[in-house]
Amino acid sequence: MKAVQQNAPLDALWQAPAIIWVVLAGEGVAAVLTLAPGGGVSPWVYFGLTSLVVQWISLTTLGALYLLRRPLGRLRPPYVAYTALCLLVLTTWLFCAATWLLLGDLWSSLKDDWKDMFLRFTGVAITVGLLGLAAFQNHWRARQMAVKAKQAELEALQARIRPHFLFNTLNTATALVHQRPQDAERMLLDLSDLFRAALAGPREIPLAEELALTRRYLEIEGLRFGERLHARWDLPDTVPEVRVPTLSIQPLVENAIRHGIEPSPSGGTLDIGVKASVRDIVITIRNPIPERAMPTRGHQVGQSSVRARIHALTQGLGQLETRQEDGHYLAVITLPREGGNEAGKAALSAFPDGPDQVSTR
Template structure:
């Protein structure tokens, strides 16, 4: 018997792999280019602090050297620790990761100036009020710097997610074996029922026109119409073995949905469910709008021996495409008993 929690964990891993989203909180701090940028920015910061402290006319080069050393030491030590912590940070909630990064930088500042004050405090006329001043400056500068790096990385993550969602859209389109089955069916119908053959060609044409179009949001009404064309093609092959039941809420018809999202779910329901039953079965599709979420529910007869990785691959692709449009607002669950396998996908709506 399939373990529901185990399958959901596999799906979560598959979706993240499909999107190649690793939850990176900061850029790759191990890259030499990142270290170079940090050094340059810190040197500019040291110059700015020295000018503010000494002025241009009485600029103190010795003081500038000490400020530069302190800033660079704190920055590079923090960079090293954060690079070593990167795997741990990427697995944590952004708030926890951000707070951890902030604390690391302040600890580096505290360690450096505690040593300096204890060893050279009298000579440099430093005291613990000076330490508080440096900590305050460190908090402000590190907060701004970490926030900037975080936002830059999130932009990269979103760009990467968008690129991969487009790739997944290509992979999740109509499979070649479906085309071969349709062409064979049409060839058989041409002589015995030309009218059905013509209608089948029109349905197939619309399906492939949609599959070759750019990934976009359509209304649920358009998506259902496209799915009905697909089911009509499959029904020509399976006859009375294939039954479908639609339940669509009136307020859901004009809601946005990525084109060809339901079709892979229906194809899986046929391939891994109805196809394996001698007398066929019924696929139930339910679409509900609850508050600001759209729920897509697809149920099919459960055939244990027919479950395969192909089912997960198609679902991963669908979820990846939805996440490409709606981000982390996409949620899903799987329910199964001795007779039914049900996929429930829901996402927060946005206007077309």
Template sequence: MDRTSPSSEHPIDILWQPATLLSIFAAGELLAIILALGSPLASGSVLVKFGLASFAIQWVVLFTLSGLYLLRTKLTGFGARGVIVLAMTLMLLVTLLSGASVSSLFGDVFADQSAPWFVGTLRFYVCLLSMSTFGLLALRSHWSAQRAAWQTQQAELQALQARVDPHFLFNTLNTGVALVHARPDAAEQLLLDLADLFRAALAGPRSIMLADELDLARRYLDIEQLRFGPRLQVEWDAPDTLPHMLLPALSIQPLVENAIHHGIEPRMDGGVVTIRVFDEARDVVVEITNPLPDPSSSPRDRGHRVGQAAVTARLREAGGGFSAAVEGERYVARVRIPFSE
């Protein structure tokens, strides 16, 4: 699964999205209706005029999109404004060449007999240019909105990464100090696990192998098991060989952290956190379950829910998905990662 994030997505890439292509062809049909109702043909009905205008416009659109697609690798250095200028130039060039070819073969089918010969053709070009300008400006606005939304999500992620939970750090260091003399090997492993967690949190937005992300969650759970002792039990149900696939970094570990913070810590007797990895349809599903807090326990703060929202947004942008629900007496969070094509 090698997917680029919207932060690195180029304006030209928006053109190949199904919704954008549908909008382009729909706008072309709208322009054909305007032309069909706006100027008389030398002969023929409105339906004939609409058919000819629709064919001409979609011809221009298809050739313009084909040209932009062939040039897409060379357009990576262009900004949104440069792409708009090139698209307009290419569209006008295709329109002029197509119009000249049609006129030489069939005459000016858009000519108005009561007006000079060039009026029909000029009207067609002006309408096409106007609609294209509005369409490309709307496309630029859409791309800018997507980019702004992604930057907002990245800012939330960076805030999540920059946040060092003082209680977690304090408790972990205290646990390490307590183990230094009694179990020095365990204290050393705890500090190594803590270093790996902070290294991952400070690495910035990136993709990570599923096995590495699960290993990060395992290290976090190892630290918390030393802290909670018998109150925390962990059950893993994962295949020995994990699929070779990528997902956004810190997609699973924050969910495991939520399970501890909201499910284990408030309970006097603790509980079991279960992590399952299994195939479902064309997805790999990572399922994290934890017990619900005791009804008598005080509500936990909702700070970690920001992390869950960031995980949801980044998984969605990467083509995956996230869901969470209360099932019986347990809270179940599921991460879905599509298999590579």
């Protein structure tokens, strides 16, 4: 998945409102054809036959586009539009021929001979198709502009997260260089991986990699807080293959430390869990709520930025929820499941104590 996925050009046609509008537009076309000058036949009979043909043409065209959605999805939007127009005209010819073969005597007694019928329906199909083509192109351009605007917004949100993360970790590194050089060296190695992810990494990474980055961040903070900080991991044996925004779990863990662990003189335990079901993946970050909060230094990372990136990455299927429960603060990320991956287990090699329980100091 990409940070902002772009749906296939014709995806909107499979939604219920679009199908309803197609049916209503077909009835409008049938009404226009009925009101056109012609023989003195019952308009209701002619409207019924015309409506039958028009609806079969429109719905069959939609069905054909749906069956061809995968190959059409690989084409550029203008080619998709022209293909849909040609398919509409071809379907019109086929149904006109079938209607004349089955109801030719009845139809000729009403208004048209077969030439008039073909010309009438073909002209209407081309006219409606061209109007639909223009509307489609305008809609696609508007959607492309909206996607670009959304991408720019997400990049701005990421830019707000990254300086915050770098400034705080650099402050920790500065404090340790002279006091505990060996720990500082180990911390700087972890810090280099985090810098790489923050500054030059992709917009989204596998969940296992994000958990490994979070682990490195916790090791850095463990050097700062010592025995005050403990991390408890509850992970499956194999981390599901699902992609998450880069540095999406880490900021939530950072907030949990800043607001749940740091204000408490005795520190506390931070719980990080991943649960996989058939339909989704649930990631939970849980920290104790201190009795009396103390002011913290540094910038505050807005949860809204993480929520927006998750929403964009999953096309609204994923979400971030926060709540208080039994004296603890919970941040819960829900992601749609994409399937398992044996490589996920290997990606957890950054967890030396095993995937189930890890105590971070």
